[in-house]
């Protein structure tokens with residue numbers, strides 16, 4: 001059984017496009033956002049492995065840990081809005097992609113790091129219907145050298 005709500009693709013960019021097209025995000029949308037954030041962890045760890053420098057690797061891995069932290073922050077928001085959700089293992093995340101072997105950090109790593117903002121409003125919790133949460137979305141970094 002997929003962790004994704006009906007209608008969401010397992011491609012993070014396509015899912016982000018759906019999220020960005022919504023006027024308001026509900027609990028299911030926040031779950032998708034949490035999974036996207038979680039997928040950033042493994043993406044940053046793969047970049048760290050390609051960095052070729054211990055200090056750079058440590059910094060990139062810290063970014064990955066922060067992405068997991070963002071996912072946990074979304075879990076708290078989901079809970080406050082009356083929902084519940086648990087993060088899967090990285091490999092069970094529908095947005096997980098096995099790392100691509102890289103020989104270094106090319107300019108492609110900067111693609112997709114555009115900041116996007118969305119407004120979050122629960123659609124299924126009367127207490128939270130007027131609650132708005134600003135969320136910054138940073139899509140996972142592409143892992144190919146292409």
Ligand SMILES: [Fe+2]
Nearest residue numbers: 037067070138
């Ligand atoms: Fe993030």
